[in-house]
Amino acid sequence: MFWSAPLSAEHHPQIVAVDARMDPAACTTMVEVRQGVDALDRALVALLAERQRYMDAAARIKPNRDAVHDQARIEDVVSKVLVSAEAHHLSPDIAEPVWRLLIDRCIAHEFGVYDRTRS
Secondary structure, three states: OEEEOOOOOOOOOOEEEOOOOOOHHHOOOHHHHHHHHHHHHHHHHHHHHHHHHHHHHHHHHOOOHHHOOOHHHHHHHHHHHHHHHHHOOOOHHHHHHHHHHHHHHHHHHHHHHHHHHHO
16 A cells, blocks of 8 residues: 655655555464554654654744644644544544644644744
């Protein structure tokens, strides 16, 4: 399975590939489970790096530092994630805290980028 990522910079991947892996229901050994998890982790890292580049763009675009933390947007993102999580049978006990931490770290990153590019 592949996702297109229309990126032009030569240091950024054009495609995020998810390595072939066994369906979790078909796994019979921990080796198979770990291979599947490792393949997904590699893809998640690439996707998170792309998400971070959007935070870099947000830091560049936002008109002032006060715009970096937007509580209404945070709640909107979490709400959308929880709907998607339900559709994909991901426990909200995993989805919500993971995304809240991800958002928190992305905001911290965005503040850093904002400050570095405005000083």
